[in-house]
Amino acid sequence: MDIQTTKLELLKTILENEDAEFIQKLSDFVRKEKSDFWFDLSYAEQKEIQKGVEELKNGKRVSYETFLEKIS
Numbered sequence: 001m002d003i004q005t006t007k008l009e010l011l012k013t014i015l016e017n018e019d020a021e022f023i024q025k026l027s028d029f030v031r032k033e034k035s036d037f038w039f040d041l042s043y044a045e046q047k048e049i050q051k052g053v054e055e056l057k058n059g060k061r062v063s064y065e066t067f068l069e070k071i072s
Contacts, residue, residue: 017023038046055061062070 014023014026041049
């Protein structure tokens with residue numbers, strides 16, 4: 001069975017189904033599957049990552065060995 005046929009069958013199943021719990025479970029599953037980890041991070045974590053990306057863009061890098069020394 002090709003992907004387009006599968007999609008159409010899924011769509012038909014959803015449209016014909018009147019079970020609110022089933023629809024909610026399906027909705028939750030789809031939302032979870034396409035969620036981006038970025039939104040699971042705190043604002044502070046997002047800012048730290050953005051800061052690191054900007055530092056890399058500006059050529060500010062630290063060797064792995066230096067990084068290990070800092071956290072040890």
